[in-house]
Amino acid sequence: MAFTMHSHSGQFCPGHAKDQLEDIIKHAIGLGYTTMALTEHMPRTSLDDLYPEELDEPEASLAALAPRHAAYLEEAQRLQKLYAPQIALLIGFEGEWLRPAYEALIGELAAHPAIDYFVGSLHHVNGVPIDYDKAYYARAMASVQSPAINGSSASHHHETSNSNSDDVEAQEERMYERYYDQQYEMLVGLRPRVVGHFDLIRLMSVDPGRDVKQWPGVWRRIERNLAFVAEYGGWLECNSSALRKGLAEPYPCRVIAEKWLSLNGKFTLSDDSHGIAQVGTNYARALDFLSSLQVTTLWTFRREPQQQDDGAVDRIKAKLIEVAVPLEQVRAVVSKWQ
Helix, strand or coil: CEEECCECCCCCCCCCCCCCHHHHHHHHHHHCEEEEEEEEECCCCCHHHCCHHHCCCHHHHHHHHHHHHHHHHHHHHHHHHHCCCCCEEEEEEEEECCCCCHHHHHHHHHCCCCCCEEEEECCEECCEECCCCHHHHHHHHHHHHCHHHCCCCCCCCCCCCCCCCCCHHHHHHHHHHHHHHHHHHHHHHHCCCEECCCCHHHCCCCCCCCCHHHCHHHHHHHHHHHHHHHHHCCEEEEECHHHHCCCCCCECCHHHHHHHHHCCCEEEEECCECCHHHCCCCHHHHHHHHHHCCCCEEEEEEEECCCCCCCCCCCCCCEEEEEEEEHHHHHHHHHHHC
């Protein structure tokens, strides 16, 4: 069997994804996927949180986000029933921890009876995107150096200057520390069952392959975060999107994955696809990476609908059962794609 626990569509993520959700699902079925989690980005609530492509008409862009999420849930439930004989569709969303104030909204969205789980992710430092482009990454790094906007509430449209006395590596070290501190806030506040792209911070680093153990403060924070996830029973995804974006290793990188495994942590598998062309992309390489770490089992969910006294099954959350999948079963499917 093959599966993904993290995916997006152009239908409900029009800024940077492609294709209709149903077409993506049909393509996944054709590849041999037996489980697919639908995890569109959650709606944001502030004009400050919009991306450049949303700023031509910012008020309209913001106003469209919540209705789009509602439409996504309606369509996802339709597709879940329609394709049930061919694929198990899990319905979720990707939580956006722009600042602690988003905790309440994520909890509200997660309470919807159709939602099976959400991916807990961090795409920002001090409210500034870290994976959009180099310019925003530089703004995020600048925000960490400036005590005037030190904290989670900094707007990512605020521009500030770096301290000329700091070299880039020292600036990045401080930003990594801030990233993992804010990730810890997210983990404590939400306890997500699946933690998304754990070390996304390295994507646009000047040295994405850097051994983060060389930064003691960063490494202590990583160990703390991993220990917390292991303690409450969350999973990390092995996210293959890092490979299509030019990194040498999936998220998380080897040293973090090794530490996670030393805590008896469980891995799930995600392509983090944003359209048909990215479904299953680089899975073979991701599986080789996991095998090199002696990982033999991956984890996914099986949903069991729960029936109310009146027989209804759509007003109460399904029960999620953890399912162990031998890595070689996934490889058997993926090998047919080549």
